[in-house]
Amino acid sequence: MPPERPLLETPDPRYQILVTDDGSRSLQDLILNESYHSGSGAAAESYVVYLRNSAVVDLLAAERDTRIFEYGFGTGMNFLMTAALAEARNAPLYFESWEYRLLPKEVLQLLNLPEAIRAAQQLGWLTECGEHAEMIWNRFLHFRTSLDSNQHGSCVFDVAPNITLNLMLGDATSVQSHGYAKPFDAVYFDAFSPQTNPDLWTNEVLSTAYKMLRPSGKLTTYCVNSYVRKLMTECGFKVSKGPGPPKGKREVMIASKESDTI
Ligand SMILES: C[S@@+](CC[C@H](N)C(=O)[O-])C[C@H]1O[C@@H](n2cnc3c(N)ncnc32)[C@H](O)[C@@H]1O
Numbered sequence: 001m002p003p004e005r006p007l008l009e010t011p012d013p014r015y016q017i018l019v020t021d022d023g024s025r026s027l028q029d030l031i032l033n034e035s036y037h038s039g040s041g042a043a044a045e046s047y048v049v050y051l052r053n054s055a056v057v058d059l060l061a062a063e064r065d066t067r068i069f070e071y072g073f074g075t076g077m078n079f080l081m082t083a084a085l086a087e088a089r090n091a092p093l094y095f096e097s098w099e100y101r102l103l104p105k106e107v108l109q110l111l112n113l114p115e116a117i118r119a120a121q122q123l124g125w126l127t128e129c130g131e132h133a134e135m136i137w138n139r140f141l142h143f144r145t146s147l148d149s150n151q152h153g154s155c156v157f158d159v160a161p162n163i164t165l166n167l168m169l170g171d172a173t174s175v176q177s178h179g180y181a182k183p184f185d186a187v188y189f190d191a192f193s194p195q196t197n198p199d200l201w202t203n204e205v206l207s208t209a210y211k212m213l214r215p216s217g218k219l220t221t222y223c224v225n226s227y228v229r230k231l232m233t234e235c236g237f238k239v240s241k242g243p244g245p246p247k248g249k250r251e252v253m254i255a256s257k258e259s260d261t262i
Helices: 040-054 058-059 076-087 103-112 114-123 130-145 203-212 225-236
Strands: 007-009 015-019 023-029 066-069 093-099 153-160 162-169 184-189 213-221 238-243 251-256
Touching: 015 103, 023 103, 040 058, 040 076, 040 114, 040 213, 058 066, 058 076, 058 184, 066 076, 066 203, 076 093, 076 114, 076 130, 076 153, 076 162, 103 130, 114 130, 114 162, 130 153, 184 203, 203 213, 203 225, 225 238
Parallel strands: 066 093, 066 184, 093 162, 184 213
Antiparallel strands: 007 015, 015 023, 153 162, 213 251, 238 251
8 A cells, every 4th residue: 555645735626735755745637647756755856866867966066067958847846956956056057848738836836845955955965955946936936927828939937147947838749859059968857657648758759858968968767667768778878777766766767878879
């Protein structure tokens, strides 16, 4: 039996808040019957699977100009953690994230994502990021208010003079690698599961992600089953299993673009 976790209603009957085991909040989509994060810890999953396993934490620590491409903006937790870390480290960041179902502002507000940063801090991560996260999140909610639910295309949120979120409202299956002059350092592949979201777990989509990465760049995701490993390998990635978050999945996926495969 999966553990019983606290659930909270939201003003939108489609979504309910899930309080995950590290204290951070995530969402459940009651129509798709999918969770946005693992119940064993949303903040831990975001940090370990995406920021840490992709080496983005190291790039930002080295104050490197960092470019990230995300499939599935969702609650914005991956974005918030990454942007807060970039600001704390004074590292330039371009973060492009695709989303075709923007969450209502009222639902986002209830997630109280700065709490997720505090949950990460309790685990010893993002210790310098608290105030940055609070400020970025409040400004993001304001930015969200300026978007309407039928909006499409690029919506730019200037987090700071050298930190940009390009929220692309549209279907990520339409992404074309030749649309990008500069390669990305990391791809956060944060789609729902291959069962619920098969359109994104395809050779076509993953080959595009591969082409968009720079040599040695990494695509990370939580799913590491044999079907996904085979798919990634067929697209040219060198696939390895990285450590999952504490108390969560034991192993998660790190798919690297080997320098000599370009
Ligand atoms: C697991 S959630 C993402 C969690 C998110 N990264 C976060 O930090 O909260 C998956 C997201 O992918 C979006 N999505 C699924 N298929 C998509 C597609 N083809 N194009 C754009 N967004 C898609 C869903 O609407 C959902 O918001």
